Amino acid sequence: MDIADAVNAIEVSSVSKTFFGEKGMVVKALDAICLDIRPHEFVCILGSSGCGKSTLLNLMAGLISADGGMIKVLGNTIKKPIREAQMVFQEYSLLPWRTVLDNVSLSLELGGVSKKERHHRARQLLNSFGLDEFCNSYPHELSGGMRQRAAIARALSTGPDVLYMDEPFGALDAHTRLKMQQELLNYWLGEKKTVVFVTHSVEEAVFLGTRIIVLGGRPGTIRKDIAIELNYPRNRWHSEFGDYCSSLLQAMESP
């Protein structure tokens, strides 16, 4: 990825998105979004519900297509999902009829990797995520936190350079959520992948991100784009942490 190192990992240039609902309903979700993300950045996209932050992530991931403008990820113009960028969803993304092992190796299965090889790699990943005992369990037998850990393992199985995360800890209880945030940070500090993390929690964004983009309004536009200059591990009770939170909260709430 020498080329990608030199330029931006993700380029979003004047992208708009309109949804056409049934009965002729028209909703303009995003308007003329421009955004460059450098390699190894941990970008949090922050906004209240309905501001178009998930739409922006789905556009980057190639799950939906934009009305106009262009999105480039690692040099590829995005028309559909690419293998180098993988996604972690909020919940219900592990297939309930597959064991954890078969879920985690699904991405490799689609890539045509042999059963022995993909199971081997999935086992290694599950090991490093502390899920080795649950290889043959079904998703409903796991706790919410373990399910999300498995979902992250699955996203990493193909060795992507970019990781999209759509409120991955949103459905977890407060305690598990904090634990998972720390685990994710530890992982990112070790591997330094490019992460785009969608959340509506200001505190989560300031705890995790190197950079925070606030989306707001309807149609959604970029309200604020700031770097968080705090060292990891961050202290939630530090006054600077609080300053960042209050200024971001203001940006979110301003009409």
Added chain:
Amino acid sequence: MRATDRTPENNILRHHSRFRHNIVLRIIYKALLSAIVPMLFLLFWHSRAIGIDNPLRLPPISNILDIMLNPMENVIGIGSIWRNTYISLIRVLLGYTVAALVAVPLGIIIGYSRVAKRMLLPFLSFFRSIPPIAWVPLVLAWFGITSAATILGVAITHPSFLILNNLRISMLAIIFLGAFFPILNNTIFGIESVRKSYVDAVRSMGAGPVALITKVYIPHAMPTIFTGLQVGLGTAWQTLVGAEMLPGSIAGLGFMITHAYQVMRIDVVISGMVSISIVGAILYAASHVIGNLCFKWKTQGK
């Protein structure tokens, strides 16, 4: 067992139920509870049979038991109960299999593609409310008494002729129609109700339409499709009697019932009905066991 059966509230209720300390007593209690109404029914039947004293209107239970307990014996010169059941089963399974082979793929296509749905569903819905029996005259006009033996050109002397000659195309067509719509409807419904988040998750891994259908849509819809196959088997079995009453029919439980009626053997009529019920129950129970084995993730999950 469904997940809701295992909630603490239910456990409390169960502990307050009768005979909670003794499993054997509880099983006997439950069996007795289910047996009360059938017993009263049989008692009523028995007393009325004695009162009426006319087996042409209501034969005594012992007559039916006599026929049912000797299923290999030739009754009224049209073969044994066993043979007629066996021929009916082959017909149903054949017509039903063809219906499943057409309805499941068609349902998957209609459920997946909006274009296919627009093109096909209004047309198919036109036929939905026509009961299979209403097709009988038309089907007879088309296929007459053509059988599998005629189509395959099997000679009358060949040992397989007896079976193949009983597989009338018109009957298979009626059974097909009986099974087709329940299977189709459930398949469409199953495919359409696939959770979008699973589709998105697998799409984000780079799966194309074929992989999505085989890895997400079909496995997710399988329990619903299976329900359709179960219901379809039931309706196919019910439609059979009508199909076997078609002219030219010379075997099968449906034929046995109509023929026995014509020769005023009400005991044979009732025995035929009981046989239909028993086979139907066995088919249902078997499919239920298979369903529970195959779709554990569905009953235990969520």
